[in-house]
Amino acid sequence: MRFPTLSKSKSPLFKSPLSYFKSFSSSIPKSPLPFSSPSFRYLSSVPSTSTEKMSKDKSFDRSAMESILTKRFFYVPSFSIYGGVAGLYDYGPIGSALQQNLINIWRQHFVIEEDMLEIDGAIITPAEVLKTSGHVDKFTDLMSKDTVTLEVFRADHLVEAVLEARLESDLAARTAEAQISKDSANALSQKKQKGSKPPVKLSDDIVNEYNEILAKIDNYNKIELSEIITKHDIRNPATNNTLTPPVEFNLMFESFIGPTGTHKGYLRPETAQAQFVNFSRLLEFNNQKMPFASAMVGKSFRNEISPRSGLLRVREFNMAEVEHFVDPENKAHKKFSEVANIKVRLLAAKTQEKGSTELTEMTIGDAVAQKIIDNQTLGYFIGRIYLYLIKIGIDPEKLRFRQHMSNEMAHYACDCWDAEIKSSYGWIECVGCADRSAFDLTVHSKKTKEKLVVRENLETPLIYDAFVCNINKKVFGPTFKQNAKPIQDHLESLSQSELESLKQQLDSQNSVTIQLKDNSSYEITSNMMTIDKQTFKESVREYTPNVIEPSFGIGRILYSLLEHSFCVRPDAELRAVFKFNPVVAPFKVLVLPLSGHDSFQPFLLSVARSLRSKGVPARVDDAASASIGRRYARNDELGIPFAITVDFQTVSENTITLRERDSTSQVRGPIEDILNTCVELVNGVSTWSSISQKFQSVSPSTEE
Numbered sequence: 243m244r245f246p247t248l249s250k251s252k253s254p255l256f257k258s259p260l261s262y263f264k265s266f267s268s269s270i271p272k273s274p275l276p277f278s279s280p281s282f283r284y285l286s287s288v289p290s291t292s293t294e295k296m297s298k299d300k301s302f303d304r305s306a307m308e309s310i311l312t313k314r315f316f317y318v319p320s321f322s323i324y325g326g327v328a329g330l331y332d333y334g335p336i337g338s339a340l341q342q343n344l345i346n347i348w349r350q351h352f353v354i355e356e357d358m359l360e361i362d363g364a365i366i367t368p369a370e371v372l373k374t375s376g377h378v379d380k381f382t383d384l385m386s387k388d389t390v391t392l393e394v395f396r397a398d399h400l401v402e403a404v405l406e407a408r409l410e411s412d413l414a415a416r417t418a419e420a421q422i423s424k425d426s427a428n429a430l431s432q433k434k435q436k437g438s439k440p441p442v443k444l445s446d447d448i449v450n451e452y453n454e455i456l457a458k459i460d461n462y463n464k465i466e467l468s469e470i471i472t473k474h475d476i477r478n479p480a481t482n483n484t485l486t487p488p489v490e491f492n493l494m495f496e497s498f499i500g501p502t503g504t505h506k507g508y509l510r511p512e513t514a515q516a517q518f519v520n521f522s523r524l525l526e527f528n529n530q531k532m533p534f535a536s537a538m539v540g541k542s543f544r545n546e547i548s549p550r551s552g553l554l555r556v557r558e559f560n561m562a563e564v565e566h567f568v569d570p571e572n573k574a575h576k577k578f579s580e581v582a583n584i585k586v587r588l589l590a591a592k593t594q595e596k597g598s599t600e601l602t603e604m605t606i607g608d609a610v611a612q613k614i615i616d617n618q619t620l621g622y623f624i625g626r627i628y629l630y631l632i633k634i635g636i637d638p639e640k641l642r643f644r645q646h647m648s649n650e651m652a653h654y655a656c657d658c659w660d661a662e663i664k665s666s667y668g669w670i671e672c673v674g675c676a677d678r679s680a681f682d683l684t685v686h687s688k689k690t691k692e693k694l695v696v697r698e699n700l701e702t703p704l705i706y707d708a709f710v711c712n713i714n715k716k717v718f719g720p721t722f723k724q725n726a727k728p729i730q731d732h733l734e735s736l737s738q739s740e741l742e743s744l745k746q747q748l749d750s751q752n753s754v755t756i757q758l759k760d761n762s763s764y765e766i767t768s769n770m771m772t773i774d775k776q777t778f779k780e781s782v783r784e785y786t787p788n789v790i791e792p793s794f795g796i797g798r799i800l801y802s803l804l805e806h807s808f809c810v811r812p813d814a815e816l817r818a819v820f821k822f823n824p825v826v827a828p829f830k831v832l833v834l835p836l837s838g839h840d841s842f843q844p845f846l847l848s849v850a851r852s853l854r855s856k857g858v859p860a861r862v863d864d865a866a867s868a869s870i871g872r873r874y875a876r877n878d879e880l881g882i883p884f885a886i887t888v889d890f891q892t893v894s895e896n897t898i899t900l901r902e903r904d905s906t907s908q909v910r911g912p913i914e915d916i917l918n919t920c921v922e923l924v925n926g927v928s929t930w931s932s933i934s935q936k937f938q939s940v941s942p943s944t945e946e
């Protein structure tokens with residue numbers, strides 16, 4: 243996640259090596275529709291490789307899906323009539339409804355079911371806040387430039403892309419070689435005839451080395467990455483020019499608050515800080531009860547070095563973040579048993595550090611018991627994240643939790659897991675889940691002198707003895723004058739064992755010499771100070787809570803869901819369908835007439851009105867010029883799960899048909915019964931198989 247020791251984390255997001263062979267601009271996309279670029283289309287035909295790190299879903303036809311996304315205005319590059327700006331997207335009606343549904347389900351699943359305190363903090367953040375949180379100094383990615391064209395690259399992504407491309411080429415060479423020796427067919431020369439670059443075979447040692455680098459790509463610091471670039475001669479694939487050594491680039495958008503130009507601010511890069519600075523108010527609102535969680539949903543801004551891969555790496559995106567405040571001495575979770583038996587696929591740090599990406603499938607309960615996941619609260623949220631992603635329709639086979647490696651982990655974090663979802667771009671971090679320890683509250687408290695702590699009444703008061711310095715101010719002050727304060731501060735910072743040893747010296751020698759941090763030393767005599775053992779009684783325990791933070795990128799989840807929901811009907815026309823489950827589908831029910839006959843209109847209007855009044859978003863498609871089959875097909879592209887058709891039987895008998903998108907099967911029943919059934923289906927109270935027995939089944943339209 244954020245702030246590893248030297249740079250911001252580098253998740254294995256961008257997994258399309260061949261797209262690097264196309265020149266990328268960091269600001270203006272070459273085409274307003276970058277996802278239909280030839281390199282992306284080519285990608286789907288690249289042979290697959292053996293390494294899990296590189297395992298993209300090659301069978302998936304991304305260009306087919308992307309053409310529907312654009313045609314049906316799910317989302318498009320922003321300002322495209324001006325040429326567009328990389329990393330900015332506008333969501334159309336379907337995209338924004340889908341996004342809103344993901345957020346609504348998130349709110350239900352986290353804020354409501356977990357009784358969290360949701361807030362809505364400011365986007366523009368004073369520089370001081372982000373300086374304190376560490377963002378001003380450390381929220382960076384590593385950037386390299388083409389030494390001739392000055393084109394910029396995110397260094398780790400470029401290394402990854404180039405090595406993956408070399409491994410793919412190696413695999414192609416090995417495959418061709420095997421083919422030649424098998425049937426003497428000259429596969430290699432056939433490839434050459436097609437004009438493609440001949441694949442290059444690598445030595446086994448190099449293949450192993452590349453695989454190890456790829457497994458650890460998130461773990462390298464600036465120097466290590468620079469060494470890899472030099473050692474493996476990584477260049478700009480588009481120009482073959484060499485690269486500059488990587489340097490840190492801060493990802494925050496900088497601005498000024500007010501007209502004076504003196505008050506620096508930034509667009510927030512995450513929503514978390516607003517929750518930390520409001521900690522005391524949140525605790526107060528929660529009647530001082532711990533543990534508790536706050537939550538926030540909203541836009542965050544990151545000036546990504548080279549945004550690409552559509553919604554996966556953008557410069558402005560919706561985040562949904564939870565900050566769960568917990569006692570550092572007790573990270574047990576009272577609802578842990580509810581997730582303990584969920585089986586998840588884990589990629590532990592130790593496995594990656596050995597250069598492997600092998601997944602271990604185990605229950606969350608076992609992972610916490612074996613300390614693979616640090617504590618119950620972290621495990622609980624990993625379980626809740628899993629359930630949320632499955633609920634919205636993410637394929638569980640394409641979901642894993644990857645633990646951060648030591649260098650990758652923020653310096654303050656004690657454990658961090660990313661929920662990664664597999665798509666045609668490879669494994670993509672979509673949710674980060676970190677134990678941020680007490681870092682944020684501690685630094686903000688130190689800076690502002692505002693106590694961001696929990697004060698807990700102890701049932702049994704704590705009685706203990708401790709050494710304390712009793713200073714005789716009448717002698718101490720005049721002796722040390724302006725140095726009195728730093729000396730006193732130093733004495734107060736000493737541990738009990740240090741005080742005990744000072745006491746022994748002072749008691750035996752009547753004086754003691756102390757040394758401050760600036761190496762200045764002072765002699766203190768027993769008439770200035772005594773060190774005494776005193777008995778203390780504490781009825782209140784004061785502590786800074788630790789924070790467990792699940793942090794969701796809504797755009798990345800949305801894109802992954804699109805890929806997991808997209809399919810093509812195996813018919814002659816290969817019609818595209820988004821199989822959204824009813825909870826996320828932007829429109830739940832399509833209402834359409836069999837034909838343009840006038841008698842259907844009043845039924846259409848009343849059916850649509852009735853559904854909408856029941857809270858079911860309905861879309862009417864009454865364009866009589868298109869056949870019924872054509873209209874089913876174009877609304878399947880929008881992922882509408884159910885369709886109601888008004889026909890002549892509706893007019894004569896007051897019945898309608900209900901069609902289910904995935905099976906295309908249909909039933910007929912009285913209007914009111916079908917409408918009530920729609921509500922049950924949409925709310926997940928009934929399933930299609932359970933309701934289809936209640937109604938008369940009808941054969942689908944011949945145009946289906």
Ligand SMILES: Nc1ncnc2c1ncn2[C@@H]1O[C@H](COP(=O)(O)OP(=O)(O)OP(=O)(O)O)[C@@H](O)[C@H]1O
Nearest residue numbers: 243251252253554555556671672673674793795798
């Ligand atoms: N540029 C981006 N575009 C879209 N979503 C993003 C972007 N950066 C982060 N996110 C989302 O926000 C979530 C939390 O942010 P976090 O700071 O953990 O990401 P990150 O580790 O910086 O991601 P990466 O290493 O991929 O840049 C991520 O899991 C991801 O879903």
